[in-house]
Amino acid sequence: xxxxxxxxxxxxxxxxxxxxxxxxxxxxxxxxxxxxxxxxxxxxxxxxxxxxxxxxxxxxxxxxxxxxxxxxxxxxxxxxxxxxxxxxxxxxxxxxxxxxxxxxxxxxxxxxxxxxxxxxxxxxxxxxxxxxxxxxxxxxxxxxxxxxxxxxxxxxxxxxxxxxxxxxxxxxxxxxxxxxxxxxxxxxxxxxxxxxxxxxxxxxxxxxxxxxxxxxxxxxxxxxxxxxxxxxxxxxxxxxxxxxxxxxxxxxxxxxxxxxxxxxxxxxxxxxxxxxxxxx
Numbered sequence: 001x002x003x004x005x006x007x008x009x010x011x012x013x014x015x016x017x018x019x020x021x022x023x024x025x026x027x028x029x030x031x032x033x034x035x036x037x038x039x040x041x042x043x044x045x046x047x048x049x050x051x052x053x054x055x056x057x058x059x060x061x062x063x064x065x066x067x068x069x070x071x072x073x074x075x076x077x078x079x080x081x082x083x084x085x086x087x088x089x090x091x092x093x094x095x096x097x098x099x100x101x102x103x104x105x106x107x108x109x110x111x112x113x114x115x116x117x118x119x120x121x122x123x124x125x126x127x128x129x130x131x132x133x134x135x136x137x138x139x140x141x142x143x144x145x146x147x148x149x150x151x152x153x154x155x156x157x158x159x160x161x162x163x164x165x166x167x168x169x170x171x172x173x174x175x176x177x178x179x180x181x182x183x184x185x186x187x188x189x190x191x192x193x194x195x196x197x198x199x200x201x202x203x204x205x206x207x208x209x210x211x212x213x214x215x216x217x218x219x220x221x222x223x224x225x226x227x228x229x230x231x232x233x234x235x236x237x238x239x240x241x242x243x244x245x246x247x248x249x250x251x252x253x254x255x256x257x258x259x260x261x262x263x264x265x266x267x268x269x270x271x272x273x274x275x276x277x278x279x280x
Contacts, residue, residue, distance in 0.1 A: 004216040004275050007047040007229055008137065009036060010191075011059060012113065014229060016052070016080040027230050032221035033062050037069060037124050039252065045269045050076035050114045050137075053098035056105045063106055072271050074137075075114030082119040083138075091124050094152040095131055107130050112272050114138050118174070118178040122151040129169035139173045142186050160279040161213035170276055175216050179207035187219065189218040193258070194251055205258065209265040214275075217258065223251050 014029040041045050049066050051059060051073055063073060077083070078098035083091055099110045111134045115124070118140035128136050139151060153171060155166035162173035176184035180203075186192045187208050193201060209215065222229070226248065262269075270278070 001213055001215045002278070003209075003215075003265065003267040004273060004278070005217065005262045005269045006275060007045050007269060008032075008114075008216060008218045009047060010076055010218060010220050011049050011051045011055070011124075012076065012080055012116075012220060013055075014220075014225075015039045016116075017222075027227075028229050029222035029225035029229070030059075030062070031226055034065075035224050035252070036219065036221065037066060037071075039255065040071070041069065043263075043269075045259070046070045046072070046271055048072040048074055048112065048272055050112070051102060052072045052076050052080055053078045053101040054080075056101055060105055067106060067108060072112075072273070073102060073106055073108050073110065074114065074272075075102060075110050075133075076114055077116050080116045082117050083115040083124055084119040084121060087124050088127065092131060093128055095128070099132065111135065112137060120151065122153075124164075125151060125171055129167065134168065135170040135276060137172050137174070137272070139171060140186055141173055141176060142184055144163070160275075163214065163275070163277060163279055165280075170272075172214075172216070172272065172275070173213060174218070175208070175214065177204045177208040178211040180204045185260055187191035188216045190220070193254065194223060194247065198254070201254070202257075205261060209261060209267070215262060215267060217255075219255070223247050224249075224255075 011033070014027065049063065049071055051063055053075070067073060075095065075098050078094040086094070095113065100138050102108070113128055113133050113136050115138040118138050120136065120138035125136055125138070153164050156166045156171060159165045162175070164171045174186055175188040177187035185204065187205060224247065
């Protein structure tokens with residue numbers, strides 16, 4: 001069976017993070033975006049960038065540059081608010097607005113969606129196809145995390161590792177690791193890939209890549225920013241670790257090592273559209 005990898009980014013600033021977004025600071029750590037573009041060019045990888053429509057005035061130029069380099073744009077929401085705290089009708093209105101804003105500003109067709117904080121519920125997943133989407137990448141199926149929400153894919157058919165289909169719509173689960181004591185730690189990115197010790201991640205990643213057939217890598221610009229995270233007030237120790245641990249050049253090295261491991265294990269880097277075409 002073939003193995004596929006998808007490189008994704010949630011295009012948000014550090015101040016969009018749930019642990020600090022209410023503090024109202026104007027600090028920006030978006031300089032990491034261009035570093036990611038150069039890294040993907042180096043390995044001839046085309047990524048998918050989940051953008052916030054509310055940031056389009058700030059991010060339009062960098063998103064157009066990503067499109068110019070062959071990357072895909074998808075929707076991360078109108079604002080970076082948890083879907084699980086909205087009612088379904090408000091969710092639909094926000095998604096319609098965000099999709100339209102991105103398409104008008106960037107001249108592309110938006111086919112994919114990922115909820116902020118993976119906070120989607122089944123009713124919202126089921127509504128995406130009627131709103132013009134062909135896939136969702138919001139399911140972080142990890143029992144020990146406070147991310148995610150309630151969903152039931154029993155009416156969907158699993159057509160590939162972590163890829164579920166209903167009619168012409170696909171729900172794609174984020175990558176969970178295998179062979180370690182933390183019950184399926186998400187290994188695709190974010191703090192889960194950044195914060196644990198290097199040797200632990202290397203061991204878990206090696207086992208996971210042998211067992212899985214789909215790897216979804218997700219990241220954020222602030223993780224490789226050259227700037228130091230400011231001294232936000234009232235942040236928990238876990239929040240501080242998320243904002244500061246393993247960032248910058250050390251995380252770039254970890255990303256490159258992961259890319260090389262994926263290629264060595266025979267994974268093909270594809271877009272979501274290419275994945276769907278291959279597994280349909």
